[in-house]
Amino acid sequence: MDDRIHEHAETLVDWSARIESGDDVVLAVDDGAHDLAVATARVLGERDANLISLYQSGEISRAYLQGHGGEFDRDPEYQLELYENADSVLYLGGGRNTAATADVPGDRQNAYSRARQAIREARMDTDWVSTVHPTRSLAQQAGMSHPAYEEFVYDAVLRDWEELAEEMDTLKEILDDGSEARIVGEDTDLTMSIEGRTAVNSAASVAYDSHNLPSGEVFTAPASPEGYVTFDVPMTVRGKRVRDIRLEFEDGVVVDYNASMNEAVIGEILDTDDGAKRLGELGIGMNRGIDRPTDSILFDEKMAETIHLAVGRAYDACLPDGEEGNESAVHVDLITNMDDGSRLLVDGEVIQRDGRFRWEDGFQS
Amino acid sequence: MDDRIHEHAETLVDWSARIESGDDVVLAVDDGAHDLAVATARVLGERDANLISLYQSGEISRAYLQGHGGEFDRDPEYQLELYENADSVLYLGGGRNTAATADVPGDRQNAYSRARQAIREARMDTDWVSTVHPTRSLAQQAGMSHPAYEEFVYDAVLRDWEELAEEMDTLKEILDDGSEARIVGEDTDLTMSIEGRTAVNSAASVAYDSHNLPSGEVFTAPASPEGYVTFDVPMTVRGKRVRDIRLEFEDGVVVDYNASMNEAVIGEILDTDDGAKRLGELGIGMNRGIDRPTDSILFDEKMAETIHLAVGRAYDACLPDGEEGNESAVHVDLITNMDDGSRLLVDGEVIQRDGRFRWEDGFQS
Numbered sequence: 001m002d003d004r005i006h007e008h009a010e011t012l013v014d015w016s017a018r019i020e021s022g023d024d025v026v027l028a029v030d031d032g033a034h035d036l037a038v039a040t041a042r043v044l045g046e047r048d049a050n051l052i053s054l055y056q057s058g059e060i061s062r063a064y065l066q067g068h069g070g071e072f073d074r075d076p077e078y079q080l081e082l083y084e085n086a087d088s089v090l091y092l093g094g095g096r097n098t099a100a101t102a103d104v105p106g107d108r109q110n111a112y113s114r115a116r117q118a119i120r121e122a123r124m125d126t127d128w129v130s131t132v133h134p135t136r137s138l139a140q141q142a143g144m145s146h147p148a149y150e151e152f153v154y155d156a157v158l159r160d161w162e163e164l165a166e167e168m169d170t171l172k173e174i175l176d177d178g179s180e181a182r183i184v185g186e187d188t189d190l191t192m193s194i195e196g197r198t199a200v201n202s203a204a205s206v207a208y209d210s211h212n213l214p215s216g217e218v219f220t221a222p223a224s225p226e227g228y229v230t231f232d233v234p235m236t237v238r239g240k241r242v243r244d245i246r247l248e249f250e251d252g253v254v255v256d257y258n259a260s261m262n263e264a265v266i267g268e269i270l271d272t273d274d275g276a277k278r279l280g281e282l283g284i285g286m287n288r289g290i291d292r293p294t295d296s297i298l299f300d301e302k303m304a305e306t307i308h309l310a311v312g313r314a315y316d317a318c319l320p321d322g323e324e325g326n327e328s329a330v331h332v333d334l335i336t337n338m339d340d341g342s343r344l345l346v347d348g349e350v351i352q353r354d355g356r357f358r359w360e361d362g363f364q365s
Numbered sequence: 366m367d368d369r370i371h372e373h374a375e376t377l378v379d380w381s382a383r384i385e386s387g388d389d390v391v392l393a394v395d396d397g398a399h400d401l402a403v404a405t406a407r408v409l410g411e412r413d414a415n416l417i418s419l420y421q422s423g424e425i426s427r428a429y430l431q432g433h434g435g436e437f438d439r440d441p442e443y444q445l446e447l448y449e450n451a452d453s454v455l456y457l458g459g460g461r462n463t464a465a466t467a468d469v470p471g472d473r474q475n476a477y478s479r480a481r482q483a484i485r486e487a488r489m490d491t492d493w494v495s496t497v498h499p500t501r502s503l504a505q506q507a508g509m510s511h512p513a514y515e516e517f518v519y520d521a522v523l524r525d526w527e528e529l530a531e532e533m534d535t536l537k538e539i540l541d542d543g544s545e546a547r548i549v550g551e552d553t554d555l556t557m558s559i560e561g562r563t564a565v566n567s568a569a570s571v572a573y574d575s576h577n578l579p580s581g582e583v584f585t586a587p588a589s590p591e592g593y594v595t596f597d598v599p600m601t602v603r604g605k606r607v608r609d610i611r612l613e614f615e616d617g618v619v620v621d622y623n624a625s626m627n628e629a630v631i632g633e634i635l636d637t638d639d640g641a642k643r644l645g646e647l648g649i650g651m652n653r654g655i656d657r658p659t660d661s662i663l664f665d666e667k668m669a670e671t672i673h674l675a676v677g678r679a680y681d682a683c684l685p686d687g688e689e690g691n692e693s694a695v696h697v698d699l700i701t702n703m704d705d706g707s708r709l710l711v712d713g714e715v716i717q718r719d720g721r722f723r724w725e726d727g728f729q730s
Contacts, residue, residue, distance in 0.1 A: 055418040063406040
């Protein structure tokens with residue numbers, strides 16, 4: 001077996017999930033993630049953890065949901081107990097077809113989700129971690145050959161996470177202490193309040209309350225944006241390719257928008273509810289293993305030398321006690337490159353220029 | 366998808382497991398049984414059952430057991446609760462390598478088994494059913510091409526089970542009412558007491574307390590065998606190919622044995638304990654979909670026109686109240702063809718001759 005798969009498993013078990021002897025682990029295996037599951041089982045064995053493996057196949061979900069009449073039992077006890085008694089749930093993503101459930105009617109999927117709220121909450125209450133095995137299907141989605149995609153994923157996953165967590169902590173402190181963040185670049189000049197906010201150091205470990213591997217971003221919940229911003233990293237939103245989205249804010253609300261491709265999708269999103277026209281997140285990508293967009297938000301938003309803003313819902317963890325953050329049914333991340341001479345400023349001081357942070361070699365103040 | 370896979374799933378869910386709306390089902394999927402799992406999920410959906418899928422991969426088990434230090438936690442609660450709260454466990458066998466766990470040390474495997482006794486009992490307390498998907502790996506074990514093996518498996522599984530259950534009931538009644546069974550054939554003349562015994566109609570359904578699909582045998586627990594019997598269906602016992610095993614009984618105990626190949630294996634088995642020299646089972650294969658041995662006891666012992674006897678442990682279900690059956694650490698089935706002019710007699714009356722039962726066309730009394 002490829003050594004990198006074994007290293008991936010060790011990173012997942014030790015750095016991300018912090019598994020210890022006797023931990024009760026649920027391993028949820030996508031139907032293309034077999035090799036990573038085998039490697040992870042080995043490491044879980046070595047840590048003397050307990051193990052049960054679930055088969056998370058999109059094709060099985062599709063068949064079950066299409067067959068079902070639609071009135072789902074609420075949180076079946078036998079499944080609820082499994083998660084309520086588990087310490088960790090490790091999701092090994094990576095199916096054989098990212099569109100495997102494309103023909104399941106949305107209302108069927110929603111009814112199933114609604115019936116499983118307590119199960120979902122029980123899972124979220126564990127030390128869960130979500131990662132992906134680089135399958136051919138995901139390589140295809142990224143528009144990459146399989147070997148090139150494998151290299152891409154392992155570059156993103158097999159970081160020196162301890163070192164990166166320290167670096168991200170430097171940025172977190174700057175944001176936590178700051179009052180105002182500003183992004184300046186080509187057709188971008190946006191100012192946001194970050195007063196009283198707490199940034200999250202998303203270091204791909206439950207010890208940092210960060211549940212994705214890879215991760216590598218620092219994010220906070222900004223308020224009162226003023227100005228305009230252009231998102232030049234192309235992405236797929238609601239199944240449509242969008243490019244060069246430009247948002248203009250006044251008094252914290254989007255007052256104008258346009259895009260060079262599929263502009264209507266952006267309009268739909270902004271029209272969802274009041275909160276959809278406000279910002280929910282300012283995130284700064286810091287994973288230098290991710291060097292290109294692959295049309296997967298799990299990777300794209302962590303890409304070094306990019307910043308993302310989300311319209312919609314804010315994360316509670318970033319908000320001052322007692323403050324209700326931006327509420328919305330949506331949370332859509334949009335990404336802009338910073339390696340094109342753009343600057344990130346906090347309280348007027350340049351923190352990042354042209355993709356380099358001020359503590360990095362090559363930073364020009 | 367092959368229609369036969371869908372019919373297999375329907376047989377499993379409806380005939381074998383008797384799944385009803387709201388049942389809590391655990392689907393345990395071997396790593397080569399994906400297609401049958403998809404078909405089964407569809408039918409479980411159609412029955413409005415609840416579903417969780419486990420991934421039963423031999424390669425994952427091997428990796429976990431090899432990694433583990435060997436001191437396993439006893440019956441981890443989160444797994445125990447899953448089974449204790451489940452109505453049915455459906456095992457979809459069919460891996461990609463029947464030797465996947467061949468290099469796991471036996472004591473590691475035994476320690477793991479011992480630590481999971483309550484989990485095993487909880488599983489056995491459900492309406493569990495075990496079946497197999499015809500994988501290439503199983504075809505190889507059977508010495509057959511994949512398409513030929515698929516045909517073989519579906520012939521065995523897709524029976525008119527209701528009709529077969531009725532036919533088997535006829536034989537069960539004869540055995541239940543009888544006092545003495547006798548098998549006569551070439552180099553075979555064995556008499557056994559079946560007085561007071563209750564035969565099991567193993568009709569591949571939990572409704573018949575029969576948990577394998579396919580099944581198709583009627584079996585009881587004989588006593589006091591006298592005479593000699595030759596088993597001419599070749600099989601693999603403890604990894605060794607054995608042929609033409611001949612056992613001679615006096616006062617209910619094996620007093621002599623020989624075989625034309627790997628005779629020593631038979632000696633080892635008979636030497637296990639006192640019960641290993643006595644009979645635990647008389648079984649009569651009645652599944653006409655199984656027309657050849659494939660070196661898999663799940664199929665071979667159900668083969669029409671064969672009878673099997675097991676040395677070792679007897680099944681409690683066959684015994685009169687208060688009687689302790691034959692106890693042994695082993696239960697080894699040995700099979701003999703009946704289509705070579707052999708006869709099965711109950712209380713002196715010929716029940717089967719040359720593979721035909723007395724209620725079948727072609728039976729010659």
